[in-house]
Amino acid sequence: MSTEAPIKLKFPRQDLAHFDPFQTDENAARSWASELPVANPRSVAQQLLQAVSELNRHPLASELRFRILEAMADKLQVTLANLTRRFLNQPLVMPEEPRQLAELTSDLQGQLATAYSLVAVETLQRSDEVRQSNPARLVCESIQRALYHAGHNILLTFQLYHPVALGGWLSLHQLYALAERQGLATLSVSDVHGQATSVSATYLQALLLGCxxxxxxxxxxxxxxxxxxxxxxxxxxxxxxxxxxxxxxxxxxxxxxxxxxxxxxxxxxxxxxxxxxxxxxxxxxxxxxxxxxxxxxxxxxxxxxxxxxxxxxxxxxxxxxxxxRNFNRVQLSAPLSVSIGLGSAHVHSSGERTFGQLLYGDDYIPPPSERVGSNPFMREEETKRDSWSTANPEEDFVRDSSGSGIEAELAHRVELDDYTRHAIEDDLPNIPPEPEVPVYQVRLTNVSPGGYCLDWSETLPEEVRAGNIACVQENRDDYWAIAVIRWVSSLQDAHTLVGLELLSPRAQAYGALVQKKTGQTPVPQRVLLLPEIPLVGQAQTLITPRAGFRERQKVSLLRKGEKLLIQLTHQISATASYAQFDFRYIRQLDEVLADDKNGPLDSAYDSVWSNI
Incomplete structure (x- = not known):
């Protein structure tokens, strides 16, 4: 193995004569870190960042520098964990405060990686000055710590869907090359949590995340x-x-x-x-x-x-x-209508009908809880006046004593619409509330038979996350195609590239009820049936919510005038927001009997039992 190539690591100049935050002693460092305010992670992180960055510019013996860093390690780990919780799971285009916290976390991880790298290089250059530690072990532990922080910085970059900073991968590779050259890559050391690891394992953890x-x-x-x-x-x-x-x-x-x-x-x-x-x-x-x-x-x-x-x-x-890639991309600049989420795709695939209209017909009337906007008794008025305070029903209505009992009954009879009558008589299941269905106009950058690449320059909706269902429409008269968000890449100029994989050129919307032997009547869920595409050998599949559906379940697919009984056979894909299943149709007993009426009378029972 050649060792002629020089190690390429960059360090700040050691030009800071005085170090002000605390005395350059491990006990002083531990005491200073423990007194930082716990309730304000941002302030703690800023003070830690200043201390570590100044420490990187202050000349110190490598052994002492390492002990000072280790004395602050517990406070550093708690602070980094607290910061991370405050900006993850935010919209990709983050508000100002979470974005600043993310940058602060990245800067602190980067300074820590530099600090430990500096310990390793200085120890190699002046190993005879190390008195209280084994120089080789000090180098090995320092490289492992540097790789730990550099690796977490790469993890953070991926979590924010940003490109890795210039020099980020090179620093990671060169730290490993340094350990390998010294024969230290596979030696066992303790990590910041006290667990046994090695330089090689820490390097591969970050390296393979990129794969x-x-x-x-x-x-x-x-x-x-x-x-x-x-x-x-x-x-x-x-x-x-x-x-x-x-x-x-x-x-x-x-x-x-x-x-x-x-x-x-x-x-x-x-x-x-x-x-x-x-x-x-x-x-x-x-x-x-x-x-x-x-x-x-x-x-x-x-x-x-x-x-x-x-x-x-x-x-x-x-x-x-x-x-x-199976298909070549074609550069194209054109608008595309996009709607995000399984609920939105369900509405568009059902012809812009609500879930209730899909299940029970266009005459379906939503329950009062879904009509709060038009119901004066279910919305808060600007004035706290009681709506009943002005009502005096006994003054408004006087019973005609001369009328018959039948006339009185007819006068007070409440006429029910068809849906309400069916709901009372047939005990129809509840329906999930209707989702909001915003449609976004996004610019295409390139297309292929397998999907689209979008340049989302407007404000990015929170729902735009890898693994979410999306439906797209190129022209107003086209069917809504069903796709999944496969990747997201946030660029420097506030643009975000979004990659969509096309699942089907159209879908059929259904309500789904999982067949259960006992228990309460299940609530119907929105599902999409993706039809068969013989040209590419794609069988029909069912898109369901992520939770509540699993292989071998029997499911009823419902919409007005249609009921299908199927069994989910194999889950072919899944993300955090949806699952996709192969399925088979199941014939019910009444269907078998109906078909059997056309056959000879003496063979009816044989036919029934052979088909069940």
């Missing part, structure tokens, strides 16, 4: 996968290019994430490392089999985080096989 198609994942899924990659380190391999067959290859001198090995061509093999994921994919398949057998509750990691079932399938696909 998992992060722009297709939600923020919580990215955090779960990152935690899982840290726990599955024994199933990962890294070695010189050509030493074993690996799906991915990384160039330690590049500022790029890993790429597929087959795309590298004639790369500088001395600085390239092969990444082996075959053992991890095998292990993930075992976890998936166990998860399927238990009803897909997800995998509970050692850290307490649950990895959703659909993420296992995503990881197996991303780390187990090479994924290439």
């Amino acid at each position: 998992c198609k992060p722009n297709q994942l939600r923020q919580s899924d990215l955090a779960a996968i990152y935690a899982g990659l840290g726990e599955w380190r024994e199933h990962l391999r890294i070695g010189p290019a050509g030493s074993f067959e690996g799906l991915f290859l990384v160039d330690l001198e590049s500022d790029q994430p890993p790429l597929y090995s087959s795309l590298y061509g004639s790369a500088n093999s001395s600085q390239c490392r092969q990444l082996g994921t075959a053992a991890l994919v095998t292990y993930l398949k075992q976890l998936k089999q166990l998860d399927d057998a238990q009803g897909k509750p997800g995998i509970k990691l050692e850290s307490g985080i649950t990895l959703p079932s659909n993420m296992l399938s995503h990881l197996i696909d991303a780390l187990g096989s090479m994924s290439m």
